Amino acid sequence: MEPKYVSREMRDYIIEMGAETITWCMQCGLCTALCPWRLVPGETSEKFNIRRMLRLGQMGMEGFEDETVLFACSTCGMCVKNCPRGVKIIDNVRAMRASIVGGGGVPANLRPILGSAHANGNPWAGPREKRTVWQEGLDVPRFSPDTEYFLFVCCHSCYDPRSTKIAKSIVKLLKASGISFGVIGEEESCCGESMRKLGDEELFQKLAQSNIELFNKKGVKKIITTSPHCYWVFTEEYPTLGGEWEVIHYTQLLVKLLEEGKLKFSKEISKRKIAYHDPCYLGRHSDIYDEPRNLLASIPGVELIELDRCRDLSLCCAGGGGRIWAEVPMGERFGELRIVDAAEKNAQMLTTACPYCMNMLTDACKSLNKQESLEITELSEVLAEALE
Amino acid sequence: MTETTNRSILVVGGGISGLSAAIEAAEAGCQVYLVEKEAYLGGRVARMNKYFPKLCPPNCGLEINFRRIKNNPRVRFFTMAEVVKVSGSPGDFDVTIRVSPRYINEKCTACGKCEEAATSTFPNPFNYGIDLVKSVYLPADFCFPLRYVLNPTIIGTEEAEKIKAACPYNAVDLSMTPKEFDLKVSAIVWATGWRPYYAEKILYYGFGKNPDVITNVMMERYASPDGPTRGQIVRPSDGKPVEKVAFIQCAGSRDENHLPYCSGICCLASLKQATYVLDQNPEARVFIYYIDIRALGRYEDFFVKVQSDPRVTLIKGKAGEIQRLSSGKSVVQAEDQINGIITKEEFDLVVLATGMVPSTVDGELPVAVARDSNGFLLDSDGTGIIAAGCVKQPVDVATSVQDATAAALRALQFTVRR
Numbered sequence A: 001m002e003p004k005y006v007s008r009e010m011r012d013y014i015i016e017m018g019a020e021t022i023t024w025c026m027q028c029g030l031c032t033a034l035c036p037w038r039l040v041p042g043e044t045s046e047k048f049n050i051r052r053m054l055r056l057g058q059m060g061m062e063g064f065e066d067e068t069v070l071f072a073c074s075t076c077g078m079c080v081k082n083c084p085r086g087v088k089i090i091d092n093v094r095a096m097r098a099s100i101v102g103g104g105g106v107p108a109n110l111r112p113i114l115g116s117a118h119a120n121g122n123p124w125a126g127p128r129e130k131r132t133v134w135q136e137g138l139d140v141p142r143f144s145p146d147t148e149y150f151l152f153v154c155c156h157s158c159y160d161p162r163s164t165k166i167a168k169s170i171v172k173l174l175k176a177s178g179i180s181f182g183v184i185g186e187e188e189s190c191c192g193e194s195m196r197k198l199g200d201e202e203l204f205q206k207l208a209q210s211n212i213e214l215f216n217k218k219g220v221k222k223i224i225t226t227s228p229h230c231y232w233v234f235t236e237e238y239p240t241l242g243g244e245w246e247v248i249h250y251t252q253l254l255v256k257l258l259e260e261g262k263l264k265f266s267k268e269i270s271k272r273k274i275a276y277h278d279p280c281y282l283g284r285h286s287d288i289y290d291e292p293r294n295l296l297a298s299i300p301g302v303e304l305i306e307l308d309r310c311r312d313l314s315l316c317c318a319g320g321g322g323r324i325w326a327e328v329p330m331g332e333r334f335g336e337l338r339i340v341d342a343a344e345k346n347a348q349m350l351t352t353a354c355p356y357c358m359n360m361l362t363d364a365c366k367s368l369n370k371q372e373s374l375e376i377t378e379l380s381e382v383l384a385e386a387l388e
Numbered sequence B: 001m002t003e004t005t006n007r008s009i010l011v012v013g014g015g016i017s018g019l020s021a022a023i024e025a026a027e028a029g030c031q032v033y034l035v036e037k038e039a040y041l042g043g044r045v046a047r048m049n050k051y052f053p054k055l056c057p058p059n060c061g062l063e064i065n066f067r068r069i070k071n072n073p074r075v076r077f078f079t080m081a082e083v084v085k086v087s088g089s090p091g092d093f094d095v096t097i098r099v100s101p102r103y104i105n106e107k108c109t110a111c112g113k114c115e116e117a118a119t120s121t122f123p124n125p126f127n128y129g130i131d132l133v134k135s136v137y138l139p140a141d142f143c144f145p146l147r148y149v150l151n152p153t154i155i156g157t158e159e160a161e162k163i164k165a166a167c168p169y170n171a172v173d174l175s176m177t178p179k180e181f182d183l184k185v186s187a188i189v190w191a192t193g194w195r196p197y198y199a200e201k202i203l204y205y206g207f208g209k210n211p212d213v214i215t216n217v218m219m220e221r222y223a224s225p226d227g228p229t230r231g232q233i234v235r236p237s238d239g240k241p242v243e244k245v246a247f248i249q250c251a252g253s254r255d256e257n258h259l260p261y262c263s264g265i266c267c268l269a270s271l272k273q274a275t276y277v278l279d280q281n282p283e284a285r286v287f288i289y290y291i292d293i294r295a296l297g298r299y300e301d302f303f304v305k306v307q308s309d310p311r312v313t314l315i316k317g318k319a320g321e322i323q324r325l326s327s328g329k330s331v332v333q334a335e336d337q338i339n340g341i342i343t344k345e346e347f348d349l350v351v352l353a354t355g356m357v358p359s360t361v362d363g364e365l366p367v368a369v370a371r372d373s374n375g376f377l378l379d380s381d382g383t384g385i386i387a388a389g390c391v392k393q394p395v396d397v398a399t400s401v402q403d404a405t406a407a408a409l410r411a412l413q414f415t416v417r418r
């Protein structure tokens, strides 16, 4: 065995990058034992041990920079939520990634992603001027100073053809409710949540600054987000950078509109047995568990199915923390476990409230060849279908 | 009934701490009133199978204390009783006690005829709900006082009348009502002990959902000869004997999401319970998942002894999610940090080593005593109210007894005018 060396400089550098709580860890190992990687086989599962990775960081020791280890965490928050010492493990992962990415050590597969976010303001290689293509024929209102809500559509739902259906459905729902909302359009940039998690701090600062300046210039006071990731970063990270607005996830707003009688889901939909998958950034990270369920339950004839791991214990789709861009062999994808669970419970549909989750679950469903029996949707699509 | 004496003390809680304080004070010549909430004395210790480090059954220790109480005219004890009000000042307290109706008077010989007549059943509180008791029941085989109790929810029913009719000694009195009385005492020893941490709050262990995940206090009941299975350690799901058992240390303890402190005794309790499993089935295997083994002082010897048993595997790593397989086995996963290997083992039974929560953790107290952020009573010099035992800190029996003796002395000091 080769000797390993402790480096105070490295440790201090990591702490400076944002891993303030790394020294709180008492090495109990609960994080490793609760990590979703334990549920799948394969190389990453064998190599990635979050307790060990943090220990290396704690001591500034080499070994964590191996891409399979450093970029494995999907930031699901299962460990953070349950850590006996309240260690902010995701912040520490982010800082450790930043210590490598900041020095130019971006993994090859992530270069085009970060490059696109730099150049186009979105990670999906879509030109800026195409950001609003999904709106064609929908007559989506423009945001003006007298508009109440600014609707911020996740880049994924602006560019990914399957995902644009989410944006369209949300617009349909908001229009049906009669509330005042509007989009800004091409000048909007990616919220930067995943870029920051990947350790590209500089890129995140650039995206955030550009959005904060834009939103404030336009007179934004209230924001509706379509994605829980944008919701989380706007509520948790933008305020310290000068972006302070009233932010609401669309599921929260729809529940309110439903209660006020401004929306009604009265039409029966094609599927009845529907399982709900809690997105990490909506559930564990933001404590929003009931709203999506209440919305589903309000559709006539729907039978809500709970998956084995739900709510606080929800299993990650594996799309967070930049993992949506990772190539993962079949049989090692967390999403496949969700599909199997839903199928075993005889669900006809598996729905969720996050574009990333929808994306990951759709892939998993295809790789297990279950598309015929299990439909994957995003909640807004289901709700739009149930509108009269 | 009003008692007036300025040389008397009140002890609240009839567990090992309260019993010790009461006896010590009485044997020093003081009048003692002992108030116990349950229908029997002995507290949590009465519900253990054996206690470490000597592994003797609790009954022998408790028996001696019960005899000392019976033989000492200076101790008066009240079961099913609670303190409702305390006023006055150190050296001169007025206390109101409320006694709930037992519906069984002192004529009871514990013959069991009433129980035969009873038809409805309830979860057995003594056994943490593992089995059921009839609506009229003996709290435990060796309980003190050895007298039946009637479940108040059947009052007014035909069943209650049948039970009354079945008693040959006229011991069933359905007209009993709650009674209140006042006492005058110089000092109060507060020894209301602990309760186990609510294990269902640790979601990832699935306690309450997975029937083969139990807590350490339940394990004491399974292993006890007077327990729900008459001492057989079995899988709750199918009643089969166990071959492979996991103990999960710090189940909620040393965890700021649950109990931020270490209860100090759970490591020893699990080591002790490992011996229960192995004594019963020499072929069995035991795994203990731990963060650190805390066996202080002389207890190190006990740890080393159990550790050296080849049938015991210690895994340094806090266990994660417990998954139940369709085969009925429960899988525990944890990293063994000694060799860096991520382990997954299948078990018949998983025991959660949950910590001790002070009985004073929530709710109002009839006395003004300061509590720490976890609900343990703080030392309050000069107030005349003295905490003793596990209500003050999570400790073992030996320390509880020492603490109770010290508390008795401090209580006695308030009975002499200075």
Ligand SMILES: Cc1cc2nc3c(=O)[nH]c(=O)nc-3n(C[C@H](O)[C@H](O)[C@H](O)COP(=O)(O)OP(=O)(O)OC[C@H]3O[C@@H](n4cnc5c(N)ncnc54)[C@H](O)[C@@H]3O)c2cc1C
Pocket (backbone or CB within 6 Å): B012, B013, B014, B015, B016, B017, B018, B035, B036, B037, B038, B041, B042, B043, B044, B045, B048, B050, B051, B052, B053, B081, B082, B083, B191, B192, B193, B194, B195, B216, B217, B220, B265, B269, B272, B354, B355, B356, B359, B388, B389, B390, B391, B395, B396, B397, B398, B400
């Ligand atoms: C799983 C486990 C195994 C253990 N095994 C051992 C062992 O082997 N050896 C060892 O030394 N220690 C052991 N312990 C520790 C031991 O249980 C405690 O040290 C002991 O119970 C402390 O006694 P106590 O009288 O302070 O509290 P308790 O035993 O809790 O007694 C308190 C009494 O007060 C009563 N009470 C509560 N509230 C009120 C109220 N408001 N009014 C009136 N009465 C009230 C209760 O009913 C109870 O009778 C173990 C602990 C656990 C969790």
